[in-house]
Amino acid sequence: MGFLEGKKILITGVASNRSIAWGCAEAMHRAGAEIALTYQNEKLKSRVEEMAGKCGSDLVLPLDVGSDQEIESMFKALAERWDGLDAIVHSIAFAPREQLEGDYVDAVTREGFSAAHDISSYSFAALAKASRPLMAGRNGALVTMTYLGAVRAVPNYNVMGVAKASLEANMRYLAASLGPQGTRVNAVSAGPIRTLAAAGISDFRDMLKKVEERTPLRRNVTIEEVGNAAAFLCSDLASGITGDVLYVDTGYHILG
Ligand code: 0WD
Numbered sequence: 001m002g003f004l005e006g007k008k009i010l011i012t013g014v015a016s017n018r019s020i021a022w023g024c025a026e027a028m029h030r031a032g033a034e035i036a037l038t039y040q041n042e043k044l045k046s047r048v049e050e051m052a053g054k055c056g057s058d059l060v061l062p063l064d065v066g067s068d069q070e071i072e073s074m075f076k077a078l079a080e081r082w083d084g085l086d087a088i089v090h091s092i093a094f095a096p097r098e099q100l101e102g103d104y105v106d107a108v109t110r111e112g113f114s115a116a117h118d119i120s121s122y123s124f125a126a127l128a129k130a131s132r133p134l135m136a137g138r139n140g141a142l143v144t145m146t147y148l149g150a151v152r153a154v155p156n157y158n159v160m161g162v163a164k165a166s167l168e169a170n171m172r173y174l175a176a177s178l179g180p181q182g183t184r185v186n187a188v189s190a191g192p193i194r195t196l197a198a199a200g201i202s203d204f205r206d207m208l209k210k211v212e213e214r215t216p217l218r219r220n221v222t223i224e225e226v227g228n229a230a231a232f233l234c235s236d237l238a239s240g241i242t243g244d245v246l247y248v249d250t251g252y253h254i255l256g
Contacts, residue, residue, distance in 0.1 A: 002032025009033045013091030021091035023223025027231040029055035038063035065123035085134040087234035090144040094119035101202035104158045121166040140183040141234045156202040175243035184242035191221040191249030216251030
């Protein structure tokens with residue numbers, strides 16, 4: 001029996017078969033969970049439906065986290081199929097492309113800052129808020145995806161690092177708030193992985209190379225490895241863990 005047998009898990013942020021969210025979906029399906037996926041826009045709908053099929057799921061719902069109305073409708077539609085929800089994976093981030101290159105002070109703007117924080121951080125709280133009735137009393141779990149740029153000034157990551165710092169603090173406040181109802185809230189800090197979102201970061205290839213040369217395990221991490229860690233955090237195996245950041249980055253964060 002898989003360690004997620006009987007769990008109903010909503011996974012956001014699948015955009016391609018390279019997405020970290022897809023690594024999570026496959027790992028959680030392997031561990032026996034029932035999966036629902038969301039897609040950001042109509043362009044992604046058929047691709048995400050096809051991918052859900054590979055996880056034995058036909059529960060695929062639209063969700064743009066920039067809209068409170070879409071968040072509400074998505075949970076309403078989910079509640080028509082599922083009597084409760086055990087876990088949510090938040091694997092969503094956005095910053096305007098021009099924010100993600102060059103000097104931070106030159107690049108940052110009020111609009112860029114606001115959009116990055118809204119979509120990459122607030123949305124996690126918005127999902128926690130809207131899912132509260134479905135998750136209450138179930139030993140539930142929320143997991144989000146963060147990056148080392150939250151705690152270090154990583155070249156070109158710029159305002160996204162500031163938004164990730166916000167996301168990590170957000171995760172801790174959510175953990176304190178939702179703990180009494182039995183919901184745990186954690187973050188996985190993934191090493192760099194070549195995905196659609198990563199393609200927007202200037203010099204991303206150099207980042208991958210630098211990690212490979214220096215990190216303790218001398219290689220980059222995979223979406224399967226991040227997915228396995230997220231699966232663990234969503235499971236009862238992690239029942240004593242909340243408010244934490246789990247680094248899944250082949251050890252890069254320990255380096256001076
Ligand atoms: O190196 C990396 N790839 C790392 C990513 C290292 C550490 C953390 N992360 C984080 C990202 O910051 C993000 O939070 O992991 C999460 C998932 O990112 P990903 O798997 O690298 O990227 P991708 O496959 O592109 O999925 C992110 C998706 C978006 O894709 P695009 O290609 O449009 O950026 O997030 C979704 C979208 O589908 N997304 C939204 N979903 C709903 N509503 C929204 C939105 N408003 N905006 C973006």
